[in-house]
Amino acid sequence: MSATTFAIENVxxxxxxxxxxxxxAYLTETKYECLRALRAPAxxxxxxxxxxxxxxxxxxxxxxxxxxxxxxxxxxxFVNWSVFxxxxxxxxxxxxxxxxxxxQGLLTLKRALPAPPGGYLLSKMIxxxxxxxxxxxxxxAAAAAIGHPGLSFGQYLGIAVLDMLGxxxxxxxxxxxxxxxxxxxxxxxANLAYLPFMHLGGLFYPLPRSVQPLEFISPAFYLDxxxxxxxxxxxxxxxxxxxxxxxxxxxxAAQVAVLxxxxxxxxxxxxxxxxxxx
Amino acid sequence: xxxxxxxxxxxxxxxxxxLVALDGLNLEVxxxxxxxVLGPNGxxxxxxxxxxxxxxxxxSGSVRLFGQPPQNIASRRQIGxxxxxxxxxxxxxxREQIDLVASYYPDALTAEDAMRMTRTLPLARRPYxxxxxxxxxxxxxxxAVVGRPKLLFLDEPTVGLDLPSREMMWAMLRELIxxxxxxxxxxxxxxxxxxxxxxxxxxxxxxxIAAGTVNELxxxxxxxxxxxxxxxxxxxxxxxxxVQTVCRDRGRLHITASNxxxxxxxxxxxxxxFQDLEVxxxxxxxxxxxxxxxxxxxxxxxQTDLTQEVAS
Numbered sequence: 001m002s003a004t005t006f007a008i009e010n011v012x013x014x015x016x017x018x019x020x021x022x023x024x025a026y027l028t029e030t031k032y033e034c035l036r037a038l039r040a041p042a043x044x045x046x047x048x049x050x051x052x053x054x055x056x057x058x059x060x061x062x063x064x065x066x067x068x069x070x071x072x073x074x075x076x077x078f079v080n081w082s083v084f085x086x087x088x089x090x091x092x093x094x095x096x097x098x099x100x101x102x103x104q105g106l107l108t109l110k111r112a113l114p115a116p117p118g119g120y121l122l123s124k125m126i127x128x129x130x131x132x133x134x135x136x137x138x139x140x141a142a143a144a145a146i147g148h149p150g151l152s153f154g155q156y157l158g159i160a161v162l163d164m165l166g167x168x169x170x171x172x173x174x175x176x177x178x179x180x181x182x183x184x185x186x187x188x189x190a191n192l193a194y195l196p197f198m199h200l201g202g203l204f205y206p207l208p209r210s211v212q213p214l215e216f217i218s219p220a221f222y223l224d225x226x227x228x229x230x231x232x233x234x235x236x237x238x239x240x241x242x243x244x245x246x247x248x249x250x251x252x253a254a255q256v257a258v259l260x261x262x263x264x265x266x267x268x269x270x271x272x273x274x275x276x277x278x
Numbered sequence: 279x280x281x282x283x284x285x286x287x288x289x290x291x292x293x294x295x296x297l298v299a300l301d302g303l304n305l306e307v308x309x310x311x312x313x314x315v316l317g318p319n320g321x322x323x324x325x326x327x328x329x330x331x332x333x334x335x336x337x338s339g340s341v342r343l344f345g346q347p348p349q350n351i352a353s354r355r356q357i358g359x360x361x362x363x364x365x366x367x368x369x370x371x372x373r374e375q376i377d378l379v380a381s382y383y384p385d386a387l388t389a390e391d392a393m394r395m396t397r398t399l400p401l402a403r404r405p406y407x408x409x410x411x412x413x414x415x416x417x418x419x420x421x422a423v424v425g426r427p428k429l430l431f432l433d434e435p436t437v438g439l440d441l442p443s444r445e446m447m448w449a450m451l452r453e454l455i456x457x458x459x460x461x462x463x464x465x466x467x468x469x470x471x472x473x474x475x476x477x478x479x480x481x482x483x484x485x486x487i488a489a490g491t492v493n494e495l496x497x498x499x500x501x502x503x504x505x506x507x508x509x510x511x512x513x514x515x516x517x518x519x520x521v522q523t524v525c526r527d528r529g530r531l532h533i534t535a536s537n538x539x540x541x542x543x544x545x546x547x548x549x550x551x552f553q554d555l556e557v558x559x560x561x562x563x564x565x566x567x568x569x570x571x572x573x574x575x576x577x578x579x580x581q582t583d584l585t586q587e588v589a590s
Binding site for chain 2: 015016017018021024025028029032035036039040104105106108109111112113114115116117
C-alpha cells in the first residue's frame with residue numbers, strides 16, 4: 001500500500017459486518033476498556049488494594065483476635081468483605097467513567113461512529129466483573145492463607161462467582177448515576193449510594209432495631225445473605241439475636257429477585273437516557 | 279431525495295425550547311466534494327451536522343445519510359468523524375485508540391497504515407493524554423480516516439495545529455477528495471474553506487443565506503481589496519463614501535471598497551505619490567462578513583417593519 005494514498009476507492013467494500021468482525025469489535029472494545037481502567041491509578045489502586053488491605057486488617061487480625069479465632073466469625077468476615085470488595089468497581093467504574101465520558105464528548109463520538117450496539121455498556125460491565133474477579137482472587141488467597149474460614153474449594157469458588165455476578169446490580173446503580181450526574185458530581189452521588197448500601201448491608205456490625213427496616217434498600221444486604229447461606233454461616237444480625245438482638249428473614253429466591261430487579265431497572269433507565277440524550 | 283447525495287437535510291427544522299436552531303434548512307453533500315459549512319456562532323452548523331450524524335432527531339423534515347436514516351448503523355459504517363470537543367481516554371496509546379475505531383468498520387485500514395498515512399506513526403506508543411493539542415488533532419484525524427469512509431465530517435480539524443501540520447492536513451484532505459471521498463468541513467478559518475472547498479454553504483439563524491463555489495460567493499459581494507502606501511491618513515480615506523473599511527498595517531493601508539475604480543481615482547487626486555498599489559477581488563472572509571451582516575440587517579429591518587405594522 002502506498003504511503004500517500006488513503007485507499008478510499010477501488011477497494012470492494014461492504015457495509016455489513018461479518019459475525020467474526022462484529023465479535024472482534026466487541027472484544028476490542030472490552031480489551032481497551034479493561035486496559036484503560038487498569039492503567040488509571042486513581043481507579044485501579046483503591047478498588048484493587050482497599051478490599052484486601054481492609055479485610056486483612058479488620059476481618060482477619062482484628063475480628064480474629066476478638067473472636068479468638070472462631071471459624072464462624074472468620075466465614076462471616078470473608079463473605080462480608082467480599083461483598084464490600086465488589087461494590088466499588090461496579091458503582092464507581094460505571095458512575096465516574098460514564099459521567100466523565102458523557103461530559104467529555106467521548107460518548108457522543110461513539111454514537112456518531114459505527115460502534116457495535118451495546119458494546120460501550122457491555123465492555124464496562126465486563127471491566128467491572130474483571131475487577132471483581134481480581135478482588136475476589138486476592139481475598140480468596142488471603143482467606144486461605146491467613147483467614148482460615150474453613151471453606152472448601154467449591155465454597156470459595158461459589159462465593160467468587162456469586163460476588164462477581166453480584167457486582168452487576170452495583171454497576172447498574174453506578175450506570176444510572178453516571179447517565180444523570182455531571183463528571184464532578186458523579187463521585188459524590190456514587191458515594192451517597194455506596195456508603196449507605198455498605199452500612200445498611202449489615203457488613204460491619206448488626207444494625208439496631210430502629211434502622212433495620214432500611215437494610216432492605218441495600219443490594220449489599222441481599223448479596224451478603226446469599227453468600228452467608230452458601231457458606232452456612234449466620235449474619236451479624238443473627239449472631240446478635242443469639243445475644244438478644246434483632247434479625248431479618250428474606251428467602252434466597254426473593255434476594256436473587258431483588259438483585260436482578262435492581263440491575264434490570266437501573267440499566268433500562270440508563271440505556272433509555274443514553275439513547276435519548278447521550 | 280436526490281439519489282446522488284451522500285447526506286441530505288430536506289426542509290429540516292429543529293428547536294431547543296424557544297430557540298429555533300434550524301428553520302427549514304436544505305443541505306446536501308455530493309460525491310467527491312469538500313463542502314464547507316460556515317456561519318457565525320449559533321448559526322446552526324453544529325445542529326445540522328449532529329442531525330446528519332444521527333445524534334439528534336429533527337422536529338420536522340427529512341434527514342438521510344446514504345439514503346437511510348442516520349441512526350442506521352450500516353450508513354454510519356460509511357462515515358468518519360472528527361469532532362472538536364472530545365476528550366479520548368488518556369490512558370490508551372495512540373495505536374490502541376486507532377485500532378479501536380478500526381474495529382467498528384468492515385473494511386478498515388490497519389492502525390499502522392492509518393498512522394503511516396496521517397504521519398502519526400512516531401506517536402504510536404505514546405499515551406494519548408501525553409500528546410500536545412496539535413498531536414491529538416492529528417490522531418483524531420487518523421481515527422476519522424481509518425475506516426476508509428466515503429464521507430468525512432470534520433469539525434475544526436486544524437485548530438491547534440502549527441503551520442506545517444496544517445498544510446500537511448490540507449494536502450491529505452485534497453488527496454482524500456481526489457480519491458473520491460466527500461468531506462463536510464466546519465471551520466472558523468475562512469482561508470481554510472477558501473483553500474479547500476469545492477462548495478460553500480453559509481448559514482445564519484438556521485437557514486442557508488448563501489451557497490455556491492468560493493468564486494460564486496466572492497462575486498455575490500461587490501467588494502474589492504485595495505492595498506497601497508500613501509501619506510493620507512486612514513481617517514481621511516474612511517470618510518469616502520465608497521470605502522467600507524480601512525486599516526493600517528506596517529505603513530501600508532488596507533482598504534475594502536464597493537467601487538475600487540473610484541477609490542483609486544480619489545487616491546490619485548488626493549495623493550499623487552501613492553505607491554505599491556494592489557487591487558484584489560474580495561476574499562471569502564469579506565464575502566462572509568458582508569453576507570452575515572446583511573442577513574442581520576435584513577432580520578433587524580424585518581423585525582422593525584413587523585413592530586411598526588403591529589403598532590399601526
